[in-house]
Amino acid sequence: MPEKYLENCLYFTVNKLSRVISKMAEESFRPTGITPTHGFMMMLVNNKPGISQSELAEELHMTPSTITRFVDKLVSKGLAERKVQGKVSHIHPTQAGIEVQTELEKAWKDLYRVYSDLLGEEEGKALTKATHLAAGQLES
Amino acid sequence: MPEKYLENCLYFTVNKLSRVISKMAEESFRPTGITPTHGFMMMLVNNKPGISQSELAEELHMTPSTITRFVDKLVSKGLAERKVQGKVSHIHPTQAGIEVQTELEKAWKDLYRVYSDLLGEEEGKALTKATHLAAGQLES
């Protein structure tokens, strides 16, 4: 078992990268007062008012229970509201939710800028594509 | 704001990949009765008996508090023991800890096999290298 052998393990390198970039994302989103994932969810809601939770789950690649919790938080922050219709919950932005959109987009662009500057824009794009592809290939 | 735009966000793709590969790792390590990260820690301890917690933190890229909790768990499972010496804790494997090593290595190889088969071995290696590099570049 050689030294530094963890570097050769995808599980490890990906998890580490995940921690690092998550911290960067929190940094970028801090001014909005919303954490990154909640922010993305909010943007999805603004992008498609009335979106259902399963659609959110699909887009965000998260489990329904997690989505419930996240929507709860948006609601409790006054940024969104649930309109239950039969078995489906439709999520709509409130006025406050609509208003926070530009700030969220700014945070997102900022995040992009920060990691692109550190990685090189093209390298960043390539890595994004590669991780997206890999995630698709592995989830089977 | 285009459709499917989250795919172009490194934060997102990396987090998704992290979730996917973490689940695969849990699968591979399930037979050992130890979760992947605890397993890696155990291997590090076997690899260098008497290793300090800060060294573990460094290798695993995790915070000291997390290391404390993880070591606690190894100890409570009877796989390792702390020998406190001044302000430093030295972690040693117990007999049970030593004995679980081969099974852990098997699980680890299995994980490698599974994702290599799905990604292609060379592609997997390339991605591992790329994520490792990126994590290094971003943590500044």
Next chain:
DNA sequence: AATTTATAGTTGTATGTACAAACAACAATG
């Protein structure tokens, strides 16, 4: 030697996320 600063670890608490089980609404089939 006394005081300050740095290092190693721990503890309390919080967050993100998942799974499993439950529940509620709808669909399909006898």
Next chain:
DNA sequence: CATTGTTGTTTGTACATACAACTATAAATT
């Protein structure tokens, strides 16, 4: 229409992990 299955959401619980504040030891400086 009664039952059985399917789908969407929720709730209880659990785990990995982090941060901030704390304690304890060691090192450095006065």
